[in-house]
Amino acid sequence: METILETQHLRKIYNYRTENAFEALHDINFKVEKGEFVAIMGPSGSGKSTFINNISTIDLPTFGKVFIKGKEVRSMSANETGHFRYEHLGFIFQDFNLLDTHTLFENIAMPLSLAHVNKEEIMKRVNDLADKMNIRGILAKYPYECSGGQRQRAAICRALVNQPDIIVADEPTGNLDSANSAELMNILDQMNRKDGVTIVMVTHDALIASYSSRLIYIRDGNIEKQLERNGMDQDYYFQKISEINNEERREIIRK
Numbered sequence: 340m341e342t343i344l345e346t347q348h349l350r351k352i353y354n355y356r357t358e359n360a361f362e363a364l365h366d367i368n369f370k371v372e373k374g375e376f377v378a379i380m381g382p383s384g385s386g387k388s389t390f391i392n393n394i395s396t397i398d399l400p401t402f403g404k405v406f407i408k409g410k411e412v413r414s415m416s417a418n419e420t421g422h423f424r425y426e427h428l429g430f431i432f433q434d435f436n437l438l439d440t441h442t443l444f445e446n447i448a449m450p451l452s453l454a455h456v457n458k459e460e461i462m463k464r465v466n467d468l469a470d471k472m473n474i475r476g477i478l479a480k481y482p483y484e485c486s487g488g489q490r491q492r493a494a495i496c497r498a499l500v501n502q503p504d505i506i507v508a509d510e511p512t513g514n515l516d517s518a519n520s521a522e523l524m525n526i527l528d529q530m531n532r533k534d535g536v537t538i539v540m541v542t543h544d545a546l547i548a549s550y551s552s553r554l555i556y557i558r559d560g561n562i563e564k565q566l567e568r569n570g571m572d573q574d575y576y577f578q579k580i581s582e583i584n585n586e587e588r589r590e591i592i593r594k
Contacts, residue, residue: 342406343504343537344371344394349403351389351560363389364400365560371505376531376538378551380580382587386560387541388509394539395507396424408504425454429498429506433513435490437482437497443489444469444478447496454501468496472526488519495526499536506530508540512547524550545584549577556583563587 351364363386371377381387392398394405396412405412408427415423429450430436437446444465451461469475472492482490491511498506508527512520528550530536542548550573556564564583568576 340372342370343373343408344539345369345406346394346400347404347406349390349393349400349405351386351393351398352401355401363560364393366403367560367562369394369555369562371537371539373504373537374531374535375553376527376551377540377553377555378548379539379541379555379557380543380545380548380584381557381563385557387557389560390557391507391509391539391541395428395430395505396420422454425450425501427504429501429503431491431494431498431506431508431511433510435482435494435514437490437493439481439483442479442481443474443485443493446482447478447493447500450497450501464500464502465496468499472496487515488522491515491519491523495523499530504537506536506538506540508538510541510543512542512544520547545577545580548580549573554580554583556587558587 346367346369349364349367349369350362352360352362354360367390379387379391389398393400396407399413407423410423412420437443441449447465447468448461451464465478466475469478472495474489474492474496477485477489482493485493506527511527512523515523524547527538527540531538540551548554552568554566555562556566566579566583571579
């Protein structure tokens with residue numbers, strides 16, 4: 340197996356070297372193999388979003404190392420990091436992060452434009468993905484003219500348009516109803532199973548996490564538990580994830 344993402348002794352300290360210093364992540368060692376679908380769960384304030392930001396170049400660790408495709412993130416300049424992000428990473432966010440001043444086409448094409456891909460290739464990639472996601476007919480619309488499901492499909496297209504090695508998803512179903520959530524997870528599941536796309540996803544929902552191949556449970560800035568799916572069917576895997584969640588809730592209440 341090829342390791343596509345790795346952290347070594349990752350620590351994140353906010354307000355470092357001040358009296359208000361707060362260590363959000365503590366000495367985390369973590370690996371993701373190519374083609375995995377990893378779900379990250381944990382209670383509010385546990386460090387989930389901090390963790391995913393630090394493993395995806397959105398933020399930088401205070402100490403330790405993050406390797407993506409063998410490249411150490413902190414060794415890169417700001418320009419190199421930006422270019423690396425456009426080449427290798429795709430992002431899906433809870434609030435979609437689409438620009439209302441740009442059409443869906445322009446939003447989807449943005450990573451390619453920033454990477455200076457030629458116009459013909461941009462047109463081909465955007466249209467091909469829009470066909471796959473059934474939004475070709477609304478590419479000229481602005482996000483505020485579209486439904487939540489349509490905006491999420493556009494966000495998926497934007498995440499995939501640069502043909503990334505890793506999809507990073509932070510609560511991707513947080514603003515979707517149950518039908519659109521199921522549709523999105525089926526799309527991500529197919530991308531992972533059929534196309535071998537590596538996915539790292541933060542979620543608070545055990546059902547959403549049950550689409551993954553591995554669960555990471557974070558609490559108080561530490562990876563407290565891991566659960567491998569290892570051939571379990573989705574229903575049984577969901578039950579196991581729910582058991583971990585319930586056990587952790589009971590532990591928090593006891594404290």
